[in-house]
Amino acid sequence: MTDNGILRIIARFLIPFIMLFGLYIQFHGEYSPGGGFQAGIVVAAGWILFALIYGLKAGLEVIPEKAMYWLAAAGALIYALTGVASVLLGGRYLDFYAFEAFFNTPQAAQQFGIITVEFGVGLTVATVVMLIYTFFVRRKSEWDEVMRGSDAE
Amino acid sequence: MNLLEWLPFIVLIPLISSGIVACLPGRFWPWAFTLLAALASAVIAALVLPEAMGSELSYPFGNWQPPIGIEYRVDAANAFVALLVAGMAALALPWAKASVDQEIPERQGAFYALFLMALAGLLGITLSGDAFNIFVFLEISSLATYAIIAHGRDRRALLAAFRYLIMGTVGATFLLIGIAFLYMMTGTLNLADMAERLPEVSDTRAVRAGLAFIIVGLGLKLALLPLHLWLPNAYTYAPHFVTVFLAGTATKVALYVMLRFIFTVFSPDYSFVVLPLSSVLMVLAVAGMFAGSWVAMFQDNIKRMLAYSSVAQVGYMVLGVSLVSAIGLTAAFLHLFNHALMKTALFMAVGCLAYRAGSLKIQSLQGCGREMPWTMTAFALAGLSIIGVPTTAGFISKWYLILAAVEAQSWWLVGLIVITSMMAVYYIWRVIEAAWMTERPEGATRLKEAPLSLLIPTWVLVALNFYFGIDTRLTVGASSAAAEALLGVPTGGLP
Numbered sequence A: 001m002t003d004n005g006i007l008r009i010i011a012r013f014l015i016p017f018i019m020l021f022g023l024y025i026q027f028h029g030e031y032s033p034g035g036g037f038q039a040g041i042v043v044a045a046g047w048i049l050f051a052l053i054y055g056l057k058a059g060l061e062v063i064p065e066k067a068m069y070w071l072a073a074a075g076a077l078i079y080a081l082t083g084v085a086s087v088l089l090g091g092r093y094l095d096f097y098a099f100e101a102f103f104n105t106p107q108a109a110q111q112f113g114i115i116t117v118e119f120g121v122g123l124t125v126a127t128v129v130m131l132i133y134t135f136f137v138r139r140k141s142e143w144d145e146v147m148r149g150s151d152a153e
Numbered sequence B: 001m002n003l004l005e006w007l008p009f010i011v012l013i014p015l016i017s018s019g020i021v022a023c024l025p026g027r028f029w030p031w032a033f034t035l036l037a038a039l040a041s042a043v044i045a046a047l048v049l050p051e052a053m054g055s056e057l058s059y060p061f062g063n064w065q066p067p068i069g070i071e072y073r074v075d076a077a078n079a080f081v082a083l084l085v086a087g088m089a090a091l092a093l094p095w096a097k098a099s100v101d102q103e104i105p106e107r108q109g110a111f112y113a114l115f116l117m118a119l120a121g122l123l124g125i126t127l128s129g130d131a132f133n134i135f136v137f138l139e140i141s142s143l144a145t146y147a148i149i150a151h152g153r154d155r156r157a158l159l160a161a162f163r164y165l166i167m168g169t170v171g172a173t174f175l176l177i178g179i180a181f182l183y184m185m186t187g188t189l190n191l192a193d194m195a196e197r198l199p200e201v202s203d204t205r206a207v208r209a210g211l212a213f214i215i216v217g218l219g220l221k222l223a224l225l226p227l228h229l230w231l232p233n234a235y236t237y238a239p240h241f242v243t244v245f246l247a248g249t250a251t252k253v254a255l256y257v258m259l260r261f262i263f264t265v266f267s268p269d270y271s272f273v274v275l276p277l278s279s280v281l282m283v284l285a286v287a288g289m290f291a292g293s294w295v296a297m298f299q300d301n302i303k304r305m306l307a308y309s310s311v312a313q314v315g316y317m318v319l320g321v322s323l324v325s326a327i328g329l330t331a332a333f334l335h336l337f338n339h340a341l342m343k344t345a346l347f348m349a350v351g352c353l354a355y356r357a358g359s360l361k362i363q364s365l366q367g368c369g370r371e372m373p374w375t376m377t378a379f380a381l382a383g384l385s386i387i388g389v390p391t392t393a394g395f396i397s398k399w400y401l402i403l404a405a406v407e408a409q410s411w412w413l414v415g416l417i418v419i420t421s422m423m424a425v426y427y428i429w430r431v432i433e434a435a436w437m438t439e440r441p442e443g444a445t446r447l448k449e450a451p452l453s454l455l456i457p458t459w460v461l462v463a464l465n466f467y468f469g470i471d472t473r474l475t476v477g478a479s480s481a482a483a484e485a486l487l488g489v490p491t492g493g494l495p
Helices: A005-027 A036-054 A056-062 A065-088 A096-102 A106-137 A140-152 B009-021 B028-052 B076-103 B108-127 B131-149 B156-186 B191-201 B205-222 B230-237 B240-265 B268-274 B277-296 B302-322 B326-356 B373-387 B393-407 B411-437 B452-470 B473-487
Strands: B057-060 B071-074
Touching: A005 A036, A005 A106, A036 A056, A036 A106, A056 A106, A065 A096, A065 A106, A065 B009, A096 A106, B009 B028, B009 B076, B009 B108, B028 B057, B028 B076, B028 B108, B071 B076, B071 B108, B076 B108, B076 B240, B076 B326, B076 B452, B076 B473, B108 B131, B108 B240, B131 B156, B131 B240, B156 B191, B156 B205, B156 B230, B191 B205, B191 B240, B205 B240, B205 B268, B230 B240, B230 B302, B240 B268, B240 B302, B240 B326, B240 B473, B268 B277, B277 B302, B277 B411, B302 B326, B302 B393, B302 B411, B326 B373, B326 B393, B326 B452, B326 B473, B373 B393, B373 B411, B373 B452, B393 B411, B393 B452, B393 B473
Parallel strands: none
Antiparallel strands: B057 B071
């Protein structure tokens, strides 16, 4: 599909908007419909469109597979460690009022907590969806190369 | 921080560790970190158990008070099951190193991360006091379990995992539908709150259907007889370490959730009087005991034989439940704990065997008793436990089961329990006979004894089988406390 001019132009036009919309859903999740999960899917959909049009190789240059794997784990850890941080500050697990010491109002503490947690969710969902796509589209020969690569480490 | 603040970390430590383990390279660090996480989780669970005896602990997440927020509500019943699950993981992991290195040489970080997720899911199901949360944790543990089963070296492991995925998803969907019915009728997802509101609406079709959906969904996860078809293949083709872990934990947690719904959310008066649950469960339990033992007697593959034996053992547990008495429930919890001990020991011994011998067919193991004496002795001793010979853990739980049957005046059940135990003698004996009583065929490769790193944990489990067969204070005490917590009445002094 790399040669089709219409697809290339339209995709080039659409992808920034898809990404922007994903970020909008991400950061407005706490007072409008949306949140990390939906945002992650939208961002991943943008990347998948890119990989469909420009090929998987170009897609993996944007974000290598290793990075996806690490970011997926990192997202889950951001969520979990936010909860641990609130325990360390003397609250219950995921009790965002515990962050009040750093903010002026309890509302700001709640907002900080929920945004951080949702950011972790968004990161994990986006990268896991990208990983699933990568697993499905890769040919067996390409797979063998990847497996050999990971052995060499 | 007092103990209550530590409570959620039973689940959180494995959950958080799985994210870290996924990124660890090599073969040593993922395993070591997993072992530490499981140990920490087991230690906290062991500290929580005495605290939870007789009183309920409640931990609201994010300090949102229940019934609005999600809470972990822990009493004697789930503290006992949580200790069992975390403890079994901690005991199985020292065994895992050599076996997993052989079976899954690459990408161990991902494997152990999935294992920790399965563990965290099982612990989450056990501790959570929120119906939807239970479903979410069930999905976490199930999805991770399908993935670790598919790691088996045999290519049939993929098919077994896929089959389990299809059936497990159907089961989880049934549970979700059941929970949705109850939510629709009561407007709450908190189990304790639901139990309070259910009596008002209990005489409706939606509530009856809800309970039925939940029982069927969990019956699938529990491998209760007609719904057991996923279990033999999944246990047979999974990596040995995964079988060792699942055999002791996965079905037990499903049984616990079923009991929680039958006894706490619905009262026993409702579950057993309005619905004929007692007779349904009894018929299925007896059928499972017989069919499982019968099929086990004719299996060639030792792992598959033990898997069918597990179906039979689930029958014993459900039989204890179906008697609807304090002592029956105590027997169910006892067998839940003791079966985990004996099946884990047996599967560990089989794993030792598999480490040296390529095939697990009984014919190909002829005479291996002389070449791997420690492994086969461990198998034989754990086999005694599953048969129910006195001084083993298996005897204690069967004894209580028989007491419960006698108390219910069901003498025929006593006969059935004895007959199925005889069937267990037969299928264990087949292995012993092949291993010790026959000569090694000409030209067969000589087998070396399994390495100590596998043998020592196996023998620890075997020793535990005998320890809990003699000193029953912990098991019987905790089981009757668990039964008491579910029934909501003091069981009095059990013999």
